[in-house]
Amino acid sequence: MAFATIRDVAQKAGVSITAVSQILHGKGRFSDETKALVRKTVDELGYVPDSRAQGIRLSESRTVGLLVPDIRNPFFADLVSSMEEQLYEKGYSTLIGTSAEDVQRQDAFITTLLGQRIDGAIVVPEGADSPGIRSLIDRDLPLVFVDRTVEGLDTVPSVVSDPYPGIESAVDTLRQLGHRRVGFVAHSSLGSVNVNERETAFRAIAGELLGEDGAVVVDCDNSSRSRKDALMALLAEDATAMLCAYSPDAIALIGLLHDRGMDVGEDLSVVSFDDIDAFRLMSPQVAIISQQTADMGRQGVEMLLARIGAKRKRRAENRRIPTVFVQRGSVGVAPQAR
Amino acid sequence: MAFATIRDVAQKAGVSITAVSQILHGKGRFSDETKALVRKTVDELGYVPDSRAQGIRLSESRTVGLLVPDIRNPFFADLVSSMEEQLYEKGYSTLIGTSAEDVQRQDAFITTLLGQRIDGAIVVPEGADSPGIRSLIDRDLPLVFVDRTVEGLDTVPSVVSDPYPGIESAVDTLRQLGHRRVGFVAHSSLGSVNVNERETAFRAIAGELLGEDGAVVVDCDNSSRSRKDALMALLAEDATAMLCAYSPDAIALIGLLHDRGMDVGEDLSVVSFDDIDAFRLMSPQVAIISQQTADMGRQGVEMLLARIGAKRKRRAENRRIPTVFVQRGSVGVAPQAR
Missing domain, CATH: 1.10.260.40 (lambda repressor-like DNA-binding domains)
Structure with a gap:
């Protein structure tokens, strides 16, 4: 329409x-x-x-709208910066908005965006299908989803992260270093499809590489109490390594290990999702499973610009960017293998 | 005009x-x-x-432009989120852009913004006076500077942080805990007026509270080499506490202390500027000098909305938000006082 x-x-x-x-x-x-x-x-x-809104599709504004949940989350800050950088290089300006992980706020920003002069939008969608997302699709504005998709809307092209390759490489490295029981710290209270998919992936991979008893899965939320309980449970189960699905948990758990006088990489090996600055600055540096934000952003921008430039509608493409394991000092030989 | x-x-x-x-x-x-x-x-x-641009001042779009240097810096991410939250509560949408600490990119975003439907703009200005900033002022669009000002443009209302109260409270607390020599880690290569003002403030305050020999000022850049040298210099000068002007330095130096088997808060007390999440998650938690981003954001939004609503021009107001020292586990009694 x-x-x-x-x-x-x-x-x-x-x-x-x-x-x-x-x-x-x-x-x-x-x-x-x-x-x-x-x-x-x-x-x-x-x-x-506003009658001027009609101009959106008539004139090339060389401006793209970008909607993400929360820029205080370093993962989204990196993703946004990478896309902004790419767009700037291609001569496009970027108007960024956030949804604060709230569908109403997402839809309010979409309404604003539709009243502005933009050539297209890249969106990290919030929750399921919503009137705002629908209105973007109905206006026939070039649109790409990154990091998340919306169930039932596979006509919208998308780029999301594939957790399997990174987790497989991390678990395999730990196995080679003699680790036989590897912990996984989930964070189910987030309600994030992406974070939950990591647990599914870990269970499948650890089951295959380490055998039935190899995976020790615990869950925590943002409270220190639940994080301490999760760590105690892992240690009680003789895990010699842990993989954190949510990076703030890794930072907090490393703090708790220091408190107990335990050495990261010696007494317990640590791997976390997400390539955030703090992990490179800590000592030892924390091994990560990177979601390749720069690559995800680059491909999202590429797909959007191809749609903006297209004379006729293209078929929607749904890409998955493989995660990558980055080995660092927080991962060492298992204590029983030394 | x-x-x-x-x-x-x-x-x-x-x-x-x-x-x-x-x-x-x-x-x-x-x-x-x-x-x-x-x-x-x-x-x-x-x-x-684009003739539609003329509508900017004629129609209320209930949209505000927000320009910050880099949302990957947690300080700016917090500041932006706080302003966005405030604006959303008042019924305004926010279009965010970043300058990547680059005057040309700042000015490109300003040009885009001026082609959109906005009621006003809040800007963390980049560098000195620029054509982009000038064009914002010339268009007579309601405008507020936050965090930084531009030399010679005091007709633009502004809200910036005052480093003195927080540093005074931090140094006084350290003095009461028996610290006689307190280090200050500068980061002059950033070229930030704000970061540099912290050094001036520290020298004045430490001189007064601890006497002539109380202040040990060192400088580092983003390299691990220079950070290690800075730490060695502080320890060689018998500093028993250090205050970091730039938060990434604090994270890196705490890592180096762990490497040397030194306990933060026992062997060396640590205070850093900026209220970032990682400091609350580390163990012990890191004491900070907070720039009160939420308050700065709230006042910036308040000033802008007053201008947008004003029938006639108001006199520019230049506010300073006092910094606040937040005492945490990384600050303890000086070794020689135990």
């Missing part, structure tokens, strides 16, 4: 264009019924109450 | 409106002289080549 115009709204509601304009600007005298009818029609048609 | 229109450009250049439009869209046949004249006039008048 192309952009709805004020004329479309007037026609469908059976009132004059002036009446629509006045009602939307809170002017003129109209019955409550007429006002309600016009507002309902505006919603139904997805009309953005 | 109000927005320049295509009519203004045509009049000043002595050509038709159609000629201006065609030249800007690379159409029509014109002499190189005419093309150059039109482009020069466009630059001089600061005309944004």
Whole structure:
């Protein structure tokens, strides 16, 4: 569907264009019924109450909208910066917005974006299908999902991370270093499809590489209490290494290991998801499973620009970027193998 | 100055409106002289080549532009999130852009912003006065600077951080715990006015509270070599505490202390600028001097919204938010006082 115009709204509601304009600007005298009818029609048609919005698809603004959940999360900050960098190199400006992991806020930003001059949008979608996401698709604006997809919307091209290769490489390295029982610290309370998929992947891979008893899976939330319990459970189960699915847990658990006088990489090997600065600055440096944010961002931008430039619609492509294990000082030979 | 229109450009250049439009869209046949004249006039008048841009000051878009150097820096990520939150509560959407600490990129984003529908802008300015910053001021768009100001542009209202109260409270706490020689880790290669002001403040305060020999100032850059040298110099000078002006240095130096088997808070007390998550997750937790980002963001938004709502121009106000020292486990009694 192309952009709805004020004329479309007037026609469908059976009132004059002036009446629509006045009602939307809170002017003129109209019955409550007429006002309600016009507002309902505006919603139904997805009309953005500014005629300039129609220009979005007519003129090349060389501007792209970028929507992510939370830039305080270093993973998203890296992803955004990588995409911004790429877009800038290609001559595009970027308008960034965040959803604060909240569907209503996501949809509010999408409405704003649709009133601006943009050529396309890259979105880390929040939750399931939403009116905002729908309106992006209905406007026929070039759109790409990164990091997450929306169930049932596979007509939108996407780039997401594949946790399997990184986890397989990490577990295999640990196995070669003599580790026989490897812990996995889940964080199910996040409700993140991506974080949960890591647990599924770990169970499958550890089961295969280490055998039935090789995987020790524990779960924690953001409280220190639950993190301490998770660590105690891992140690009680004789795990000599642990893999954290959520990076803040790794930082906190390393702190707890220091408290107990245990040496990271000697008494317990540690691997965490996500390539964040703090892991490179800590001592020993923390081994990671990288989601290759720069690569994910680059491919997301590439796919979007191909759509913006396309004369006719392309078939949606759904890519998965393999994760990569980066070995560092926090991973060492298992104590029983020394 | 109000927005320049295509009519203004045509009049000043002595050509038709159609000629201006065609030249800007690379159409029509014109002499190189005419093309150059039109482009020069466009630059001089600061005309944004889209008539819709004129609507920016005419219609309330309830959208604010936000420009920061780098969202990968947790300080700016926090600042942006706090402002976005505030603006969302007041019914405003936010379009975020970054300058990557680069004046040209800053100015490119400002140009994009001026072509969009926004009611005002909050900017962490990059470097000295620039054409982009000038164009924001010339358009008479409500504008506020946060975290940094621009020399000579005190007509723009601003909110910046005052390092003195936090440093004074930190040094006084260390003095009471028996510390007589306190190190300060500068990072002059950043070229940041704010980071450099912290050194000036520390020298003045330590001189007063600890006497002439109380302050041990060292400098480092992002290399591990220089950080190691800085730490060695502090220890050689018998400093029993250190204050880091730049938070990545604190994380790296704590790593080096662990390497040497030294206990943070026992062998060396540590205080760092900036309230970042990693400091709360480390063990012991790292004491900080907080720049009160939430408060800075709140006041910046307040000042901007007052300007957007104002019937007539207000006098520019330049506020300083006092920093606050937050005592945590990384600060302990001096070894010689135990």
